[in-house]
Every structure is written in structure tokens, then in C-alpha cells.
Amino acid sequence: MLDTAQFIKVVAIWAIPVIFAITVHEVAHGYVAWKHGDPTAMLMGRLTLNPLKHIDPFGTILLPGLLLLLGSPFLFGYAKPVPVNFAGLRNPKRDMVLVALAGPVANLLMTFFWTLVLWTGAHLPGPLAYISEPMQLMGVAGISINLILMILNMIPIPPLDGGRVAVGLLPGPASDALSRLEPYGFIILIVLLFTGLLGTVMGPVFFLLRNLFLQMGGM
Numbered sequence: 001m002l003d004t005a006q007f008i009k010v011v012a013i014w015a016i017p018v019i020f021a022i023t024v025h026e027v028a029h030g031y032v033a034w035k036h037g038d039p040t041a042m043l044m045g046r047l048t049l050n051p052l053k054h055i056d057p058f059g060t061i062l063l064p065g066l067l068l069l070l071g072s073p074f075l076f077g078y079a080k081p082v083p084v085n086f087a088g089l090r091n092p093k094r095d096m097v098l099v100a101l102a103g104p105v106a107n108l109l110m111t112f113f114w115t116l117v118l119w120t121g122a123h124l125p126g127p128l129a130y131i132s133e134p135m136q137l138m139g140v141a142g143i144s145i146n147l148i149l150m151i152l153n154m155i156p157i158p159p160l161d162g163g164r165v166a167v168g169l170l171p172g173p174a175s176d177a178l179s180r181l182e183p184y185g186f187i188i189l190i191v192l193l194f195t196g197l198l199g200t201v202m203g204p205v206f207f208l209l210r211n212l213f214l215q216m217g218g219m
Contacts, residue, residue, distance in 0.1 A: 017142035028106035030082035038088035054079040100164035107150040114142025118217030
């Protein structure tokens with residue numbers, strides 16, 4: 001467990017990457033839904049990068065803070081889900097897959113952005129060297145949180161994005177059977193987290209990709 005000084009330092013480094021990883025993820029869902037016929041998120045003012053429109057007190061603040069405090073090897077959180085009326089999509093089954101994929105794709109693009117921040121921090125000229133370390137630490141944090149959210153959300157358990165992709169791609173009976181898991185999806189996820197199975201599943205993929213992006217960032 002981190003002491004107070006360490007906790008404050010870690011929060012200062014992780015706050016911006018976490019908030020924007022979650023926010024952009026949700027905006028991507030809403031934007032793609034809007035472009036495919038469902039304006040629900042747009043009409044509700046959720047297609048904005050203003051984090052205050054997306055913050056969930058528990059999922060965006062308390063849960064990541066608790067995981068940081070406990071020194072968890074994996075940090076994640078979630079925002080208020082952007083509302084999507086799947087029946088309002090022009091091609092509901094196909095477009096549901098595209099809407100679901102938008103979030104993880106947004107996290108992948110942000111991983112490249114934070115890799116650039118990391119690389120830039122390592123190559124600042126002398127007069128700007130004093131911000132080199134904070135930029136590099138924030139770059140590593142941004143890479144980590146976005147990879148975690150991307151990998152986590154692609155687990156094929158509804159209502160995670162991977163679950164919605166699977167529901168959209170599977171044939172009728174299998175799709176219906178998987179969709180019935182949705183009310184229990186977060187319970188399953190929490191059980192996987194606290195039994196360590198989630199880390200076992202995600203760990204190898206996460207560390208492989210993380211090392212790849214860190215190398216691209218010059219570390």
C-alpha cells in the first residue's frame with residue numbers, strides 16, 4: 001500500500017491519462033452510433049470531451065483511486081456509459097459491432113498519442129529538461145491505462161465491448177445465449193478481478209503490448 005506522499009504523486013501522474021482514456025472511449029461509442037443512425041448520445045450532450053459529462057463517482061474516481069492505493073498491478077475504471085439505442089441504428093446487428101469496437105480503437109489511438117508524449121519527454125532540449133520526467137511518467141501511465149482498457153473491453157463478456165462484438169457476430173442461438181449474460185457481466189468481471197484470473201488472462205497480452213509501445217517511446 002502506498003503512503004500518502006507516494007499516493008499523491010501517483011494520482012498527479014495518472015489523473016489526466018485515466019480521465020481522458022475513459023472519456024474518449026465513451027465519446028467514440030456515441031460518435032459512431034450517431035454516424036450510424038442513433039443520435040441519442042448527441043442529443044443528450046454526451047459527445048463532448050468535457051470529463052464532467054462522463055465521470056462516474058465510483059468507476060472514474062473511487063475505483064481507480066482504491067486500486068492505486070492498494071498498489072494493484074492493474075489499474076482501470078469506467079465512465080457513465082454513453083446511451084446507445086441499438087434499435088435506432090440503421091443496421092442494428094452490424095452497427096452494434098462497429099459502435100462496440102469504437103471504444104477500444106479509441107484507446108489504441110490514445111496509446112500511440114501517449115507513446116509520442118513519452119518519446120517527446122525523453123528528447124526535450126536543455127531549457128525544457130525540467131518537465132522531461134513528468135512527461136515520461138505520464139506517457140507511461142497513458143500507455144498503460146489505454147492498453148488495459150482496450151484489452152479489458154475486448155473480453156467477450158457482455159456488456160463489455162468484446163461481448164457486444166461477439167453478440168453481433170455470432171449466429172442467432174449463440175448470440176442470444178451470450179446476450180443473456182449481460183445482467184451478470186460486471187459481477188463476473190469483479191469475480192475474475194479479485195480471484196486473480198483477470199490478471200492471468202490479461203497479463204501476458206498487456207505486458208507484451210506495453211513493452212512494444214515503451215520501446216517505441218524510447219524506453
